[in-house]
Amino acid sequence: MCNVFLWNGARNSAMGAKIAWDSVCTPKEAGGLGLKRLEDWNKVLGLKLIWLIFTSGGSLWVSSSFWHDNWTSLGPLIELVRERRPQVSGLRREAVVAEALTSDGWWLARSRSRSPTIALLKACLPNAQEIMESEEDDMYIWFPEPGRDIGVFSASDTWRAMHPSPIEVxxxxxxxxxxxxxxxxxxxxxxxxxxxxxxxxxxxxxxxxxxxxxxxxxxxxxxxxxxxxxxxxxxxxxxxxxxxxxxxxxxxxxxxxxxxxxxxxxxxxxxxxxxxxxxxxxxxxxxxxxxxxxxxxxxxxxx
Structure with missing residues (x-):
């Protein structure tokens, strides 16, 4: 980029811009130079990272936190049993959903404890057999805009969704x-x-x-x-x-x-x-x- 033109005339200085950054970052079709703002591009790449985390994690039951994720649709279980109650259940605070399952179902299935926390957990947990019989990994579909799914994540499509096409010159x-x-x-x-x-x-x-x-x-x-x-x-x-x-x-x-x-x-x-x-x-x-x-x-x- 010809920084001598865009900035103050000094080759090694970016002080005293002569051209508004909005103009420099305007798409070429709208009369600008088409540079992308790093802040906006960072948001797109952040969304891509989130997409990769989800799609590479396999099944939801393997990767979701038992206590901190909203995997039961009732909200995070830690909010129901409060901060100090997980130790009563015998399941560590960092456990994922898969760790709470045994060959017979939930690890609490045979518990005879009269603890209110245990009783609450039993009532909140979904059918363990249905979860264990699910052999397919979860499927994720990317929607850059409401009503328009493109299957997998696309940085270019996401950028265009966040920055609609301007009026062309x-x-x-x-x-x-x-x-x-x-x-x-x-x-x-x-x-x-x-x-x-x-x-x-x-x-x-x-x-x-x-x-x-x-x-x-x-x-x-x-x-x-x-x-x-x-x-x-x-x-x-x-x-x-x-x-x-x-x-x-x-x-x-x-x-x-x-x-x-x-x-x-x-x-x-x-x-x-x-x-x-x-x-x-x-x-x-x-x-x-x-x-x-x-x-x-x-x-x-x-x-």
Whole structure:
């Protein structure tokens, strides 16, 4: 992430944020950078941990605490018999439900004690035979939202349930397309008021395209500037590179009074885009007679 842009300009400092964290953490589709808040993501991972604890524990009777869990639907038994009464029953305070079962049923089945605690426990315990005859482990189903079960836990589905889809901005596909320049996107996604300039006009002219004048109109146009997929990718990359370089040039002129001529910015843009086109060209599979994207680039910008 370009912390120099997001923070105060110092590479090793996160003090004095220039961009509201709400904007940085807004989904890409809504005009932000799509970063997840650690606090919110931690909640999702915490839910995943709870899910794993339950699903890896096997049967409820094996893993549930006899005294402290609400496994009888009457509430925790420790609340019924009070804190000091478990010792009267002979079952340790840390016992799980399975420890209270014997081959004959509950460990209290043959007790002749007249203790009120023992009598209360006998009345509260469910049928032991039904529990022992249950051979299948408990099944858990994850419901990220009421009425919508997805079976097993999904962190992405849970995140979307906790953060409903916001209103999309029309230009997000132009900014976050496949093959984008990551470093430039982090600036472009938040710096969307830069006007088209001489550098942008040079590339549009060389590609034999006609671009709108206003910035928002350009973004709409970039969704489908031409039927040629190679040229579409090229002009989108040029758009990102030009905005990034012009933004940097603006800051440099303000703080150092050093200026680069348009020709230098054009040459730097060409270098950035040409290098960025190499990886997709290596992966590209084209029908016979159709140019690779890098070949299309050189047909417009030789050398």
């Amino acid at each position: 029309f230009w997000h596909e132009v900014v976050w397309f496949t093959g984008r320049i990551p470093k430039n996107v982090s600036l472009l996604g938040l710096q969307l008021e830069t006007e088209c300039n001489q550098v942008w006009a040079f590339f549009v002219s060389r590609l034999n395209l006609v671009s709108p004048q206003s910035f928002k109109a350009v973004l709409r146009w970039l969704k489908a500037p031409t039927r040629n997929k190679n040229v579409t990718l090229i002009i989108r990359l040029i758009h990102q590179a030009v905005l990034c370089l012009v933004w940097k040039e603006r800051n440099k002129r303000i703080h150092t009074a050093v200026e680069k001529p348009p020709g230098t910015l054009i040459a730097e843009t060409q270098q950035i885009v040409k290098l960025r086109l190499d990886p997709p060209t290596r992966r590209q599979i084209t029908p016979q007679g159709q140019d690779l994207v890098l070949a299309t680039w050189f047909s417009f910008f030789a050398g």
